[in-house]
Amino acid sequence: MSVITPDKKIDERGKICPYPDVDTMTALKKMNKGEVLEVIVDYPMSIERIPRSAKKWGHKVLTSEPMEGTDHRFLIEVQGLK
Amino acid sequence: MNPAAWTGLALGIVFGFALQRGRFCMNSAFRDIIVLKEYTLLKTVGLAILVQMVGFAIMTLTGIVTLNPKPLFWGANIVGGLIFGVGMVLAGGCASGVTYRVGEGMVGAMVAVAGFGLAGLMSAMGVLNPIVKYLQDTTKVVVGESASPTVFNLLGISYTGAVLIIVIITAVVWVIARGKGDDEEAVTGTLSEKIFKRGWGWATTGIVIGLIGIAAYPLSAAAGRNYPLGITGGWINIWQTLIVPEKVFSWEGLEVLGIIIGAAIAALIAGEFALRAPAPKVILQTFLGGFLMAFGAVASSGCNIGHVLSGVPMLSIGSILGSVSIILGAWIAAYFMFVRPMNAADN
Numbered sequence A: 001m002s003v004i005t006p007d008k009k010i011d012e013r014g015k016i017c018p019y020p021d022v023d024t025m026t027a028l029k030k031m032n033k034g035e036v037l038e039v040i041v042d043y044p045m046s047i048e049r050i051p052r053s054a055k056k057w058g059h060k061v062l063t064s065e066p067m068e069g070t071d072h073r074f075l076i077e078v079q080g081l082k
Numbered sequence B: 001m002n003p004a005a006w007t008g009l010a011l012g013i014v015f016g017f018a019l020q021r022g023r024f025c026m027n028s029a030f031r032d033i034i035v036l037k038e039y040t041l042l043k044t045v046g047l048a049i050l051v052q053m054v055g056f057a058i059m060t061l062t063g064i065v066t067l068n069p070k071p072l073f074w075g076a077n078i079v080g081g082l083i084f085g086v087g088m089v090l091a092g093g094c095a096s097g098v099t100y101r102v103g104e105g106m107v108g109a110m111v112a113v114a115g116f117g118l119a120g121l122m123s124a125m126g127v128l129n130p131i132v133k134y135l136q137d138t139t140k141v142v143v144g145e146s147a148s149p150t151v152f153n154l155l156g157i158s159y160t161g162a163v164l165i166i167v168i169i170t171a172v173v174w175v176i177a178r179g180k181g182d183d184e185e186a187v188t189g190t191l192s193e194k195i196f197k198r199g200w201g202w203a204t205t206g207i208v209i210g211l212i213g214i215a216a217y218p219l220s221a222a223a224g225r226n227y228p229l230g231i232t233g234g235w236i237n238i239w240q241t242l243i244v245p246e247k248v249f250s251w252e253g254l255e256v257l258g259i260i261i262g263a264a265i266a267a268l269i270a271g272e273f274a275l276r277a278p279a280p281k282v283i284l285q286t287f288l289g290g291f292l293m294a295f296g297a298v299a300s301s302g303c304n305i306g307h308v309l310s311g312v313p314m315l316s317i318g319s320i321l322g323s324v325s326i327i328l329g330a331w332i333a334a335y336f337m338f339v340r341p342m343n344a345a346d347n
Helices: A021-031 A044-056 B003-022 B026-035 B040-061 B072-092 B093-101 B108-126 B129-138 B152-157 B159-177 B192-198 B202-222 B232-243 B249-270 B281-301 B302-307 B317-344
Strands: A008-011 A038-040 A061-065 A072-077
Touching: A008 A072, A021 A038, A021 A044, A021 A072, A021 B317, A038 A044, A038 B026, A044 A072, A044 B026, A044 B072, A061 B152, A072 B108, A072 B302, B003 B093, B003 B202, B026 B040, B026 B072, B026 B093, B026 B302, B026 B317, B040 B159, B040 B202, B040 B302, B072 B093, B072 B108, B072 B129, B072 B281, B072 B302, B072 B317, B093 B108, B093 B232, B093 B281, B093 B302, B108 B129, B108 B232, B108 B281, B152 B159, B152 B317, B192 B249, B202 B249, B232 B249, B232 B281, B281 B317
Parallel strands: A008 A038
Antiparallel strands: A038 A072, A061 A072
């Protein structure tokens, strides 16, 4: 598996809904098509909803993996229409 | 202390477990209609209301409980509901949401319930009480001698009849609209994994919460409080008990304590428990949010649980008006806090 280098990183640990979701969507909107966003989040509901929202807005979730403790890491490729 | 009040603790633990597993958050349910165009949690809330309606109707018919719809004081319902809605968005959770998140180890939620308890006491018996009384007394409306206005007594039909009509209409709308909505992905894993490790699906959560609400009614009534689930009165009771020596825990107070314990158990089993603190600015915001929520809830005589989850199934006009106002308040706050900044990113 090739290692993907994200173009932008956001750390949403400690934030509760909807900040992780809203920050992710706002970051994705500001980026260009084909760029990759890394999101680190520890809020359980956002871990479930970020991939769902990203797909709904037309973006592609490349990886979704649990990290140490309650942290979770997403890599999302911007594909949605701006 | 009334021994019948202890069922509140047991029921609260089950409720807290379900709230945590189901991620049952009315703040998200209402806010995300306009912020993320997400309707999953809204469907959960609707289903829980419907399940309770059927349960309450059966229990009323069989004489297990006496229906006790909340009064209508339109000015207090509207003003209180709007303030509650704004507070809920600032606090990052509704009354039940911040309560169960205390059990998840969320420091922000702990600050929010502190603000909630303080404003609850101030509004129910302290310096803010005259405002609450004024709003309620000047806009109170009754049907006949003293009955609270409800959908069924205004239409001149029975509660059971009204419930039957609503259930049939919902079933028809559901059949017509089926397949149009977005389906959630099926939860995978063994049964125990599904119950303890994964978040529950929307339908499971709605039915379970509805059943808990049905069970709550006769248990709470046996302890002398003729109403199903609640939050606001519980927090006020907890703070009173801590401050005033002769005060004891009520059914609702123990229910609230149970929610925290149940949510903590659920979060620990799922590996989702951790002490998490937000930035100082957010802490201040959540305190203010909790404070506004409690004032709104006391003024309107109900929070998202007392009005939306428990009062709407009884078809109380006061609860319906309170609920609509809560949703509007949440939308106003969410528009300025989230929708506008998100749209600004387009340019």
